[in-house]
Amino acid sequence: MSAVEAINLRKSFISYERVGLIRRRKVKVNALNGVSLSIKWGEVYGLLGPNGAGKTTTVKILSTLLIPDSGLARVNGFDVVKEARRVRGVIGLVLYPDKGFYSRLSGFENLVYFGRLYGLSRGKAEERAGELLKVVNLDWASNRPYEEYSLGMRARLSIARALIHDPPVVFLDEPTIGLDPVSARSIRGLIKSLKKEGRAVLLTSHNLWEVEEVCDRVGIISEGRVLVEGSPRDIKDKLGLRYVIEAEVNGDSGSSVIRVETTDPVAELRRIMLEAEGNGLRISRIRVNEPTLEEAYIKVVSK
Numbered sequence: 427m428s429a430v431e432a433i434n435l436r437k438s439f440i441s442y443e444r445v446g447l448i449r450r451r452k453v454k455v456n457a458l459n460g461v462s463l464s465i466k467w468g469e470v471y472g473l474l475g476p477n478g479a480g481k482t483t484t485v486k487i488l489s490t491l492l493i494p495d496s497g498l499a500r501v502n503g504f505d506v507v508k509e510a511r512r513v514r515g516v517i518g519l520v521l522y523p524d525k526g527f528y529s530r531l532s533g534f535e536n537l538v539y540f541g542r543l544y545g546l547s548r549g550k551a552e553e554r555a556g557e558l559l560k561v562v563n564l565d566w567a568s569n570r571p572y573e574e575y576s577l578g579m580r581a582r583l584s585i586a587r588a589l590i591h592d593p594p595v596v597f598l599d600e601p602t603i604g605l606d607p608v609s610a611r612s613i614r615g616l617i618k619s620l621k622k623e624g625r626a627v628l629l630t631s632h633n634l635w636e637v638e639e640v641c642d643r644v645g646i647i648s649e650g651r652v653l654v655e656g657s658p659r660d661i662k663d664k665l666g667l668r669y670v671i672e673a674e675v676n677g678d679s680g681s682s683v684i685r686v687e688t689t690d691p692v693a694e695l696r697r698i699m700l701e702a703e704g705n706g707l708r709i710s711r712i713r714v715n716e717p718t719l720e721e722a723y724i725k726v727v728s729k
């Protein structure tokens with residue numbers, strides 16, 4: 427059983443466009459046009475796409491905050507519409523921008539409060555809050571009021587709140603936005619540890635480098651449809667992106683650098699080595715530049 431499964435999700439919104447000074451016209455916005463995806467246990471899945479592509483709408487449907495017009499979604503086997511309460515019990519959610527913290531309460535008190543809402547005993551909620559504040563590197567500020575927290579501290583507290591009830595499935599909508607490099611790195615480390623613990627993680631981010639570092643599989647969504655899905659490596663291969671191989675070869679007449687572009691780096695490396703050997707040349711340095719997920723993303727969304 428997949429941890430998360432969405433089949434052909436569709437969702438539209440009714441919006442009102444201003445026409446002239448006073449009149450407004452009703453328009454239908456098709457946010458999702460048949461989104462399907464699945465996430466395995468112990469997997470980090472990255473949902474990528476341009477602004478307005480439908481990422482947050484997908485996360486909101488999976489976390490029961492929105493009801494789809496049609497299609498089906500299950501989390502831990504529970505139907506997100508018919509078994510919404512059970513779904514809420516097994517997910518942790520970070521939405522951007524995050525709301526709902528009590529500004530006068532400290533970070534610790536906020537976490538204990540949310541732990542209690544999830545049914546933890548006071549003792550258990552306090553124990554868990556203390557542990558999580560350490561995990562997100564906020565233990566030094568645990569007694570300061572939330573209103574004094576910086577943007578990055580708030581983002582880290584949101585992640586701690588999402589984990590307070592030890593959920594097996596975690597949805598993170600732009601979890602590192604606005605974080606300084608050190609904090610962003612510690613959140614990436616935390617995401618990797620969630621995966622190691624066997625949880626399923628859905629992550630949305632515009633930071634493609636980050637996605638490539640932490641995600642096992644990626645779905646690129648545009649205009650409410652998943653256009654490509656697979657591991658970053660699979661996606662690059664499917665799109666026929668080219669690796670660049672640079673090799674410095676030395677012979678009797680000096681050294682030179684050869685540069686080859688290829689979709690099959692292993693075969694090409696073998697060919698270069700055999701050719702060098704056959705010609706009595708020595709390879710002193712070799713570098714393989716892999717295409718980036720950013721190149722793949724741009725190729726997909728600009729089609």
Ligand SMILES: Nc1ncnc2c1ncn2[C@@H]1O[C@H](COP(=O)(O)OP(=O)(O)OP(=O)(O)O)[C@@H](O)[C@H]1O
Pocket residue numbers: 439440441455456457475476477478479480481482483484
């Ligand atoms: N409550 C709403 N009412 C009307 N339209 C909405 C509503 N929520 C989302 N939309 C529209 O649905 C589409 C998808 O929005 P969504 O927030 O899912 O995009 P996104 O991929 O998360 O974008 P971003 O990267 O900018 O966060 C957009 O056209 C958006 O304007």
